[in-house]
Amino acid sequence: MLISKPRATDLTKAEPADEPLPVIGAEEIEPRFRAVVGRGGERRGIRLERIYWDGLGRMSSAGKMTTADLVQYTASQMPESGNLASLLRVLSLKWALRRLDAVEDIASMTNLNAVIQASPSPAILLTHDKKIQYFNDPFLSMLRQRLPMGDTAQLTKSLRFSVDTQIEQAITTLNLNRGKTLNTGFSIGVGTQSMRGQINLALAPTHEKSMLIGYISRY
Helix, strand or coil, X not given: CCCCCCCHHHHHHHCCCCCCCCCCCHHHCXXXXXXXXXCCCCEEEEEECHHHHHHHHHHHHHCCCCHHHHHHHHHHHCCCCCCHHHHHHHHHHXXXXXXXXXXXXXXXXXXXXXXXXXXXXXXXXXXXXXXXXXXXXXXXXXXXXXXXXXXXXXXXXXXXXXXXXCHHHHHHHHHHCCCCCEEEEEXXXXXXXXXXXXXXXXXXXXXXXXXXXXXXXXX
């Protein structure tokens, strides 16, 4: 069987567009030797790539133990025919994937919608392209009160929403000031009617494209 070498253009097309693959340096794939000494004084020499040592270090910190203790415990669970280095690699990756699953579940769109719906004040989820992804009942009540229209579907369909700060600028500012919020003005229009107010913006806890949660503070 002949296997053709993929062209550079083919590799580019295969790479995810929204989430580029990480660049891997030569030093990252070079196994590093470490002598690990357990509590009983047993010494083991192990060669692992740096990323696996990093993973074991994080596991150790999360478990409130030393890396040597983790290695010793793993070795005690290893079958006689097992390979300790391979087992540590699998353990490190499995732990990381379990953590990733938990984070992705927390940062899912379903949970983001729940955060919006749980707010007692008008709240929205704004996408990076200035669209309202989700809104809650208090937001809809505000619209009905300030921009009275009989048909709710028509109200939300013809809605024009903008904030005084550019969305991209707001995302950049909040990324540079983690844990902070940004207060800015907003404008809503439906037909010939319009209203203005103030909104507090915060980065949405999502692993997808950058989004903003907006809590309307005054209208």
